[in-house]
Amino acid sequence: MKYLLTLVFLLTASMASAQRNIVESLQTRTPGEGIVNIHQDAYITSLIGLRYVNNAATSGSGKTLKARGFRVQVYAGNNSRVARNEATAIANKVKREFPDMPVYTYFQPPRWLCRIGDFKSIEEAHVAMRKLKESGEFKEVAIVREQINIPIE
Known part of the structure; x- marks a missing residue:
């Protein structure tokens, strides 16, 4: 009896580890429970666990992955219309340079922000920050930790 219980335990543990995602675990037939059938493309199942944003300007496919990273902040103002115009003007200046x-x-209450780049490491952000400072056009330059967009090809 002890060997039979050990065998059953090992089989259920191996079955649980073999399930890769929630779709497969929902479709597992268990005695005494209902049956769930999910009909969808395999591509949709492969996307489970990833966060995507549709942004056609970022990459050719239009998809990006959200991740923790760094950006360089070049402007932070208050919540007035003047601060919005200044943030937009600095953004245009950065786009030219x-x-x-x-x-x-964007507006992050209580202030308008202008941030640059999608850097995976602080070293990459530091290189960009030095370039911005060397141009002499930007005074308020700092590295901030933020959610970034990583293009998927």
Whole structure:
């Protein structure tokens, strides 16, 4: 009896570890429970666990993965219309000086922000920050930790 219980335990543990995602675990038939059938493309199942944002300007396929990373902040103002115009003006200036860097201008209460880049490491952000400082155009330059967009090809 002891060997039979050990065998059953090992089989259920191996079955649980073989299930890769929630779709497969939902479709597992268990005595005494209902039956769930999911009909969908295999591509949808492969996307489970990833966060995507549709942003056609970022990559050719239009999909990006969200991850923790760094950006360089070049402007932080208050919540007035003047601060919004200044953030937009600085964003345009960055786009002219550094056209290859993505620029993000948005309102994060209580202030308007202009941040640059999608850097996976702080070293990459530091290189970009030095370039911005060397241009002499930007005074308020700092590295901030933020959720970034990584293009998927």
